[in-house]
Amino acid sequence: MLTVKNLHASIDGVEILKGIDFEVKPGEVHAIMGPNGSGKSTFAQVLAGNEAYEVDESVSEVTFLGQNLLELSPEDRARMGMFLAFQYPVEIPGITNAYFLRASLNEIRKFRGEDPLDPLEFQELLEEKMRLVQMDPVYAERFVNAGFSGGEKKRNEILQLAVLDPKLAILDETDSGLDIDALRIVAEGVNRLRSPERAFILVTHYQRLLNYIVPDYVHVLYKGRIVRSGGRDLALELESRGYDWIREEADVSA
Amino acid sequence: MSDPTRENSFPAGASRSDQSTRELEEIAAGGYRYGWTTDIETEIFPKGLNEDIIRELSRRKNEPEWMTAWRLKAYRAWQGMEEPRWAKVTYETPDFQDISYYAAPKKKPEKKSLDEVDPKLLETFEKLGIPLEEQKRLSGVAVDAVFDSVSVATTHREILGRMGIIFCPISEAIREHPDLVRKYLGSVVPQGDNFYAALNSAVFSDGSFVYIPPGVKCPMDLSTYFRINAAQTGQFERTLIIADEGAEVRYLEGCTAPMRDENQLHAAVVELVAHRNATIRYATVQNWYAGDEEGRGGIYNFVTKRGICLEENSRISWTQVETGSAITWKYPSCILKGDNSVGEFYSVALTKGCQQADTGTKMIHIGRNTSSTIISKTISAGRSDNSYRGLVRVLPKAENARNYTQCDSLLMGNRCGAHTFPYIDVRNPSARVEHEASTSKISEDQLFYCQTRGIRTEDAISLVVNGFCKEVFDHLPMEFAVEASRLLSVSLEGSVS
Numbered sequence: 001m002l003t004v005k006n007l008h009a010s011i012d013g014v015e016i017l018k019g020i021d022f023e024v025k026p027g028e029v030h031a032i033m034g035p036n037g038s039g040k041s042t043f044a045q046v047l048a049g050n051e052a053y054e055v056d057e058s059v060s061e062v063t064f065l066g067q068n069l070l071e072l073s074p075e076d077r078a079r080m081g082m083f084l085a086f087q088y089p090v091e092i093p094g095i096t097n098a099y100f101l102r103a104s105l106n107e108i109r110k111f112r113g114e115d116p117l118d119p120l121e122f123q124e125l126l127e128e129k130m131r132l133v134q135m136d137p138v139y140a141e142r143f144v145n146a147g148f149s150g151g152e153k154k155r156n157e158i159l160q161l162a163v164l165d166p167k168l169a170i171l172d173e174t175d176s177g178l179d180i181d182a183l184r185i186v187a188e189g190v191n192r193l194r195s196p197e198r199a200f201i202l203v204t205h206y207q208r209l210l211n212y213i214v215p216d217y218v219h220v221l222y223k224g225r226i227v228r229s230g231g232r233d234l235a236l237e238l239e240s241r242g243y244d245w246i247r248e249e250a251d252v253s254a
Numbered sequence: 255m256s257d258p259t260r261e262n263s264f265p266a267g268a269s270r271s272d273q274s275t276r277e278l279e280e281i282a283a284g285g286y287r288y289g290w291t292t293d294i295e296t297e298i299f300p301k302g303l304n305e306d307i308i309r310e311l312s313r314r315k316n317e318p319e320w321m322t323a324w325r326l327k328a329y330r331a332w333q334g335m336e337e338p339r340w341a342k343v344t345y346e347t348p349d350f351q352d353i354s355y356y357a358a359p360k361k362k363p364e365k366k367s368l369d370e371v372d373p374k375l376l377e378t379f380e381k382l383g384i385p386l387e388e389q390k391r392l393s394g395v396a397v398d399a400v401f402d403s404v405s406v407a408t409t410h411r412e413i414l415g416r417m418g419i420i421f422c423p424i425s426e427a428i429r430e431h432p433d434l435v436r437k438y439l440g441s442v443v444p445q446g447d448n449f450y451a452a453l454n455s456a457v458f459s460d461g462s463f464v465y466i467p468p469g470v471k472c473p474m475d476l477s478t479y480f481r482i483n484a485a486q487t488g489q490f491e492r493t494l495i496i497a498d499e500g501a502e503v504r505y506l507e508g509c510t511a512p513m514r515d516e517n518q519l520h521a522a523v524v525e526l527v528a529h530r531n532a533t534i535r536y537a538t539v540q541n542w543y544a545g546d547e548e549g550r551g552g553i554y555n556f557v558t559k560r561g562i563c564l565e566e567n568s569r570i571s572w573t574q575v576e577t578g579s580a581i582t583w584k585y586p587s588c589i590l591k592g593d594n595s596v597g598e599f600y601s602v603a604l605t606k607g608c609q610q611a612d613t614g615t616k617m618i619h620i621g622r623n624t625s626s627t628i629i630s631k632t633i634s635a636g637r638s639d640n641s642y643r644g645l646v647r648v649l650p651k652a653e654n655a656r657n658y659t660q661c662d663s664l665l666m667g668n669r670c671g672a673h674t675f676p677y678i679d680v681r682n683p684s685a686r687v688e689h690e691a692s693t694s695k696i697s698e699d700q701l702f703y704c705q706t707r708g709i710r711t712e713d714a715i716s717l718v719v720n721g722f723c724k725e726v727f728d729h730l731p732m733e734f735a736v737e738a739s740r741l742l743s744v745s746l747e748g749s750v751s
Contacts, residue, residue, distance in 0.1 A: 048706050052698070074705035083706070090703035094721025100707070103717070107708035143721065160707070 001026050001199055002047075002168055003063045008056035009046045016042045016053070018224035024168065027196040031210055031235060032203045034221035035243040040203045041087060043221065044172040047201075048084040049074030065167070078104075079111035081167030085157035085174050092144035097156065098126055100144045101163050108164060129162040133189035151182035158189040169193070170201045175209040187212030207239040222250050260447050299356040305329065308456055311356050315425045315459070318432060328445035328455030335449045341612035342641045342673055343581050348519050348554065353488045355457045398423060398462045398478040400491060410474065420465040421476050424492050427463035434465055438496055442525040442562045442589070450521040450556040450583075454490045458523065461491035466501035466532075475731060477506035488519035495525070497532035499565075504535040506734060517545075517580060519554045526561030528568035530592065534561060535571045537730055538586075539738055542578035547636075549608030552580025559586035560616075563595030563624075571598040572615065573729045575738040577745050580609060585643065587616035590624035590652075597626040600726040602738070604719075604745055605638030605670070614644035614675070617657060619685070625656035631723050632663045634670035635746065641673040648685040655685040664722050665695040666715075666746075716743040 004022040008015065016039045024030055034040050046053050047062070047069070055070055062069040065080055072080070092100060098119075105125075106116040117125065123140075130137055135155055145153050154174055161169050171190070175183055190200070190213050202213060210218070210232065218234040219226045222243075227250040228234065238246070299307060308329055312322040337347060398421065414421050420431060428435050445455040462478040480491060497503055520542060526534050536559075545552025555578075561570035572586035588597030599615035617626035626646065634640040640663070648655040663672035674691050696718050704714030720727070720739050727735045 048702075050702055073710075074702060075708050075710045078706050078708040086703065086706075090697075090699050092700060092704075092718060092721050094724035095717055100717070103713075104704075104707035104709055107710075111708070164707070 001065060002069075003061075004047075005061040007043075007046070007060045007062060009042060009053045009060070010056070011042070011053050016224055017046065019059075020221075020224070020226055022219070022226065024199045024201065026167070026199055027194075028217065029194065029200045029202065029213065029215045031215040031218045032201060032221055033205065033207070033218060033235065033238060035247070036205065038221045039224045040205075040221050041172055044084060044170050044201070044203050047077075047170060048082065049077050075107070076111075078164075078166075079108050081108075083161055083164055083166035083169045085154075085161060085169065085171040087173040087176060089145050089148075089153040089157055091146045091148075093146045095144050096141050097144055097159075098123070098140040101126065101160060104160070105163055126163060129159060132162050132192055133159050134185055135159055150177040151179065151186075154178060154182065154186055155189070158186055158193075162189065162193055167197065168199050168201070170203065172203045173205065174202070175204055175206060183209065184212060207235040210235045220246055222246055225250075260444075297356075297358050298354045301354050302351045303329075303353075303355055303457065307355060311457060311459065314356070315428075317425075317428055320432075320436065321428050324440070324445070325456050328452050329457075331446040332449065332452035332456055335446070335452055337449045338583070341583050341643070342639060342675075343583060343610040343612050345517075345554065345581055345610075348517065350453070353519060355488060355490070356459055358459075398476075400460055400462075400478060400480045400489075414472075414474075417470055417473070418467040419470060419472060420463065422463055424461045424463040424494060425459070427494075431463070431465070434496065435463070435494070438494055438525065438527055439492075440525075442527060442560050443523050443558050448558060451523050451558040454492060454521045454523045454558070457488075458490045458492035461493045461522070462495075462505075463493075464495040464503060464505065466497045466503045468499040468501060468529075470498075470501050472501070472503040475504045475506055477508070479508045488521065490520075491522045493522070493524040494527075495534055495536070496527045497529060497534050497568075499529045500531045501529070502533045504731065505537070506731065507536070507538045508541070508737075517552060517554050520556070520579075522557045522559075524557070524559040524586075526559075526570055528561065528563050528565075528570050528595075530565035531567045533569040533571075535573070536561070536586070537573040537734055539575045539734060539741065540578055540582070541741060544578050544607060544609050545580040547607050549580065552609075553578065555579035555582045555584065557582075557584040559584065560589065561587070561597075562589040563592050563597065563621075565592040565595075566621070567594045568592050569596040569598075571596075571600070571729070573598075573600040573726065574602070574613075575726070575730070575734075575741070576601070576603040576611060576613060577741050579611075582609075582611040582613050584613045585615055587618070588626060589618045589620065590626065590655075591620045592624075593621040594623045595621055596624070598729075599626075599628045599630070599644075600729045601630045601642075602633070602723045602726045602742075603631070603640055603642075604633040604635075604742060605640040606635040606745060607638060608636070609638040609640075611639070612641045612643055614642045616645040616647070619646075619648040619652040619655040619657070622651070622653040623655075624652055626658075628657070628659040628661075629725050630659075630661045631726055632661075632672055633666070633719060633722065633742075634663065634672045635666040637669045639671040639673070641675060643675040643677075645677040645679070646687055646689075647677075647679040648682050648687065650681045652682050653684050655682060655687075657685075657687045659687075659689045660725075661689075661691040662722065663691075663693045664719065665693065712743075712746075715746055719743075719746060 002024040004020055007017050007020040009017040032040055057070055102122045109116055126140055215232055218230055220228040308325050312325055443451050446452055464476055466472055528534050542553035542555055563570055570588050576582055590597050597617050603611045603613050605611050615628055628644055630642045632640040632642055642661045646657045661674050665672055676689055678687055680687055700718055701711050701714045719742050
């Protein structure tokens, strides 16, 4: 589904990603872990197409569903089935969640050659998905993330994920800033959305999220490279040992 | 202290905040859809202004002697007046002797029946999206169509007439309802109010007249569509709306003009009078030609709009969406004279290219328990300058006056300006006056967020801008709100690189 080869990316002339190799198949859940500043969020932003980052296209290769991802606009990536749950979701005052999500879903449907949903059809779908992620229906008519608490914003991202039905969902530090109850609710939402067709990339600093969403693979990013990959055990090892041993190993081999 | 209601000055000592942002690129040439002209034989007065021109104008319109005298009095006052210069706009003073003050389609429009209206005019308004044949009209809106200096058609008059409602060109009202016109014309905006109001009083050629009799709720929205067509002419329309005791009316106004390299002057006066328990809601979507990218051409829109809540429990509400004109100078205001009267001002002003807008309102609290609300949203893009200027004055006898003001500015790009000039003058200790202001910009984060949801940048901008304007659009009738929203999207097309 997603193949990343030797991905190099920089911002303001500073190289952040220094050659990432990575592969995701349908149905898989990958966790990307790593100490602060290792490039985790940059990796998520680059995959989603944030133009603030410059990808070195002379060496980098990224294929998504058979297409050269680097040539696609962020909106086309989204329409093809990529979804990024933001670490800091953005507020759009004056636009209701329902309106925004319908506009978004209809763009995606149009791309797929499907008819747009009218407000009534959409309302039905939205209510179903709100139940799925345990969100109060009043949030449908609230303005997009405006005045939401940190936990509400994160849950709203998961609601969008549920409605837009992407093929690949990237969750950027979705656990940060959540108390344990909010974390559990968000994780339950994600677990309900797991399917053999849909893949997830979980970007996280802490392993606690992985207690709730059990990954198939864990990768450790350090100084812009994946320095270690493994199964779920790797996350547990990181929890008990911290990141220092990773740093030491990586710095020695470098 | 000068009369605060007049537009000849604003108090000095404005607070001021200049803002600019960096991220978004300059606006590209947003396509103006109404820039074409109608090829129609037009009778145009020779350029220039003097008493003979005014007399001829008055004669041409078969006006009674008192009207001619009224005009001449205004003209004489105007000659001794100076242009207002306190607004934050810069332009070359128009050469008032280089403008023609009257232009009309040659075939004299007989408005007894639409069949007699020149098909070219019907076609023009059809093309503007204002079909005048009544059967084609959206039910619920009656239209007065003003083409250059004259009203060419007024629809739905018969059904309104049966309820005692008068909706006609003001030129006709002067002839057929002289008592009403004499009583109210100039009662809210006196002839000598300000330079442009005086000029308008001298040379106004047409506009709409509305009278709603006591106890009548107007069954449909009334509207006027103003179209400037002829070159090198000014449009000076005059609108007078009276809601008698317990009456209610909603009035809509739209405007467009062809694209031309020269600046054209539009100096209108609108007066509203609300008697006891009456309500007038006045909505404008102004889309005059704004000039090109370099600031060549466009309409100078110098307008005096004012309403008076004459008696208790009356209400006047102004809603405006200003997207056009090279220069906008306009402060739709409310004089809250009657006890418990209510004044409202809801405004969206968008400037791009080299446009300059200095717009806002005045709320003058005279009666007891009067309240006013001001919601102003300004959007600046390109190299434009957009100012809110508003006065809230509470006079000594206005016990328990209330005002709430909210001014929000949205900036696009780093070469535009947004400014807020609030004036608050309270002379009664029981008053409660609130002012809130904010400045924001469309952020790259907002746009990227929308993109990752499948929404392309231009649609994302439109989404953010529409959200920003929501509180104002909520006060527009449905069709107008849709039109306003579309207009903003079109205006901002190409606003990012």
